[in-house]
Amino acid sequence: MKCVRCKQKAKILLKRHNAAFCNECFLYYYRNQVTKNIRKYKMFDKKDKILAVISGGKDSMALWDVLVKEGYNVVAMYINLGIGEYSNRSQKVVESFASKNNLPLIVKDIKKEFGLDIYKLSKTLKRSPCSICGSIKRYLFNKVAYDGGFSAVATGHNLDDEAATLLGNVLSWEEGYLARQAPVLPQTHPKLIKKVKPLYTLTERENLYYVLLNKIEFLHEECPHSVGARSILFKEVLNKLEEESPGTKQRFLNGFLEKGRRHFQDVSEKLELRECKTCGQVTTVEECSFCRFVKICNQQQET
Template identity: 50%
Template sequence: MKCVKCRQPAVVEVRRHNAGFCREHFVEHVLRQVERTIDELDMLRRDDRILVAVSGGKDSLALWDILQRLGYRADGLHVHLGIGEYSSESAVKTRAFAEGRGLTLHEVSVAEELGFGIEELSRRTRRIPCSACGTTKRHLFNRFAREHGYTVVATGHNLDDEAATLLGNILHWQTEYLGRQSAAMEATESGLVRKVKPLVRLAEREVAAYAVLQGIDYQVDECPMAVGATSHLYKEVLNRLEEVAPGTKHQFLWGFYERGRRHFPHESRTLNACKVCGEPTTGEICAYCRLAERARAAAAGTR
């Protein structure tokens, strides 16, 4: 197969575009896809102070790299989750990436916040690890961005991630989540910082190919807490469909953004300041503070 641009041997094939690319033109293709997503969904402005949620995996490091190349000002925030070796290794990769490129990296540790990491948080509260982890990360990213004057938080969710989430939301008819599922969430007056997912036009394997071709040294191990997560099954099913009909994932997700979402309720919720931490919440006490309280109570043997 040859590169569609220069007819040199292709190193990456993108079946849904029915195209092969050499290294140089694949990198250019990726940058163009991300730029287009940012423009179409009005995700970022040139004067934005962007905080990239960097886990040390391929998606977040590729995103950070791409935003730099596109000329945006973006700092990173790494949350140390306290999931054994996996977390230590992820921190090492993230720091090396930032140092190698002279980028500003902030770090926050769940153990320093709560007294224990995600593994123990999930055990104490009997919550599914990814659910406890998601609540914690959302809280920490929003709070950090708000307190440090960042105008937008960017995450590395790719096409596969978002299509799998969409499939899960549809299978369970989570109409409220469907109304809110978006790659660009606006800020609220109550203190939710704008959130964007600039990689949603790129499939997971394209992001991985980009990271490898750019020489990005990322955490290749899967998070051990994700074993058995239903999102993996949804991704497998979608990949199976994609094999037979290239373009399915893109049509599914982007068709939803363009034609599906408007059919689901999208009421702007009234948010209050959490009585404990001050972060926005629909109730009196935010999900993170309730989780933390449950974990502390479990440790004290009061439940």
């Protein structure tokens, strides 16, 4: 097996591209994909200040490293969500990468800073910890980016994540979610910062290979709450299809972005956006869920 670019011995085969690469050319391919995605969707440019959300897993660590190497103005943000040892271990990984490479990092701790506890909230509101965690993260991504004058929030979502989300949304015809699934979510309100996914064409396997080649430390374990999640099942189904027919995930996602997505634009709920009466962040109700969460946790502490 020869590298398609330099004809030396190849180290990794990417069946969906019908291509094999040596390590050096893989890194070239990888960085090229990322910069192409950024340009294609006009995600940001070198003048913009980018907030990269880092969990400590391979995807976000790869995102952080590649954006820094490509010369973007990146500040990383890590959120400690109070998920026991998993959170402590991931915080260490992120902090050590920042200090080794002398990179700016914002750390938010939802318990220390806001008194939030996703387990208490999950019990009181009868919602899964993941859905509470998701709301908190989305709120903080935007709030930190808005307060800090950032132009975009970048996340490490990969091709596998995006194809699995798409499959889930198609299976239950979630029109609103389908309308909003894209590599870029543009600013629809002056206080809502653009969200971007520069790795959306790269697979989990490619992100893993990238961090291994660059000797980047990352947290190997997934969040304990992801066990049994529907998204994992969707990923398994897509992996089966991909094995039989390489390129399936990519065709599914790109086909949707190019041909399918536009059909959902006018059915996307026209939710009225307003500012939260407590914190001023954008919401669709009087008080945003984050502020309600803070109240619930503080009340519980008092009693």
